[in-house]
Amino acid sequence: MNFINQKNKLLEREKALANLKTMDQAAINQMIATLKKEHQALAYQEASEKNNDRQKNWHQLLKQNENQMSLLNQYAAVQYQRLVKSTAPKVPVLANTLRAFAVGGGICVLGQLVINYWILQGIEVKTAAGFASVTIVVLTGLLTGLGIYDEIGRFGGAGSMVPISGFANSVVSAALEFKREGMVYGIGAKIFTVAGPVILYGILASVVIGLIKFIMM
Amino acid sequence: MNNRIGKRTWQFSAPAxxxxxxxxxxxxxxxxxxxxxxxxxxxxxxxxxxxxxxxxQKLQQYALEIALEKRGVESDTIDCLLGGDLLNQIVATSFTARWAGTPYFGLYGACSTLAEGLLLAGTLLSGGFAQRTAVCTSSHHDTAERQLRFPTEMGVQRAMTAQWTVTGSGAYLLEKGQGNIGVTCGVCGKIIDNGTKNNMDMGTAMASAAVDTICAYLDDCHDLASLDYIVTGDLGHIGWEICQKMLLQRGYDVKNKLLDCGMLIYDKKQDTHAGGSGCGCSATVLGAHFLPQLTEGKLKKILLVGTGALLSPTSTQQGESIPCIAHGVVIEQLH
Incomplete structure (x- = not known):
């Protein structure tokens, strides 16, 4: 196998690939078959080459070959997507939005009612908000365990996920799920699988905001 | 049932x-x-x-491509590709099969996958369903560590019984017709569970399965004398010793004939503790060590016993013991 020859072949194909859209299926199939054949030969060349630098050169040709192949594969995937688009079930966006609004709004109304209750009990406004969060979290934990929050989530979608109850649901459901793998590798390791990103980036965001506040003062 | 010797040994109508x-x-x-x-x-x-x-995946694809190129054929001449690896849902092999574009069976036999593949490939050829089959398996130290044990950069002290997953792959083209070396018969393994629960001690867990398969073969064929070696997949130093003792109890003295791929691939100095393991262990050792010797005529006949621990991280955490399997294939010099 000649290195320069091989390189030229790849360059020529690169030019042909620029006009991919005008090519017919038979030509594309032919090209895929040739690419496969060349890949195999290149891998063998690379493996039998004892010189390190030349081996790297062969490897570069091999990578070019792979890039061309992936271009063809992407093209085929796009073609396929056109076919799929007409058959894929439509997502009921409007209905989903209305449900999410109702459920999310309902949870927030409940939260407000709880705040008002704690204020009536003589607790300061700021502290009452914290108390309300705790109340909602405990309530969600209970509803998750009883299998009721699953139904609320199925109906409400994002509406049940975004408020703090969604966070509590994700933690409690993970705890329930992984208790069979034990307290350490099960619950201990997996309890925050869903909620982990919220915790990490929530803390990170609060640090950034704290810094901004510090600079502005 | 004329393709059977004794109780469990499958005899191919012609060598693969x-x-x-x-x-x-x-x-x-x-x-x-x-x-x-x-x-x-x-x-x-x-x-x-x-x-x-x-x-x-590239380790495996390269192995397959080099094997094909050595033979001077392309992947579309393969009637069936058999293979597997240790990744979740054996994706490395499936992506290799995607490249090859051949009919494909994905196998999961953990580290016994190569022997399993060779046995099934031989069966397909013997049954007349294929003219040419390919078997490829792979493993990679880092993918196995992160999937089955700890993050690769974590500073942990590995147990003395732990084995080192081999980074490597082997691809084998099996055909009907004439040739120098071939697979002539084999034994399909049974799941043997000796109650071991420690997932850092696979050798101990797998030894019983290896013994079961080796005894099944020897009980059927009575040809210990004509075997140059019995080669187990990845029992490691500890499992190898247990296996040898158990075979002696069963009346087979294999002291100088029992070798283990997991012990052959690394030096004791390389700090791998009990030896190598993984789908790539027997796949690389067979192709790099035993087949060249069979081709040259230094060896005449070996029994390869691929050993697999069929556990999952979830089953271990749920306190299950380790179900193990060993598949055996006999590889002979034919002329």
């Missing part, structure tokens, strides 16, 4: 000829006793890919 084979491996494997005998060495564990998983 090993027409071509190739092995790929990582740097650490090349620094071991078999260094220089692999067809291609990956310069590092990533080999220009975006992830270790992709690198493992």
């Amino acid at each position: 000829i090993i027409a071509s084979y190739a092995t790929t491996a990582g740097i650490k494997e090349n620094e071991g006793p078999l260094g220089g005998h692999f067809d291609f060495i990956f310069p590092d564990n990533l080999f220009d890919e975006a992830s270790w998983e992709k690198a493992e």
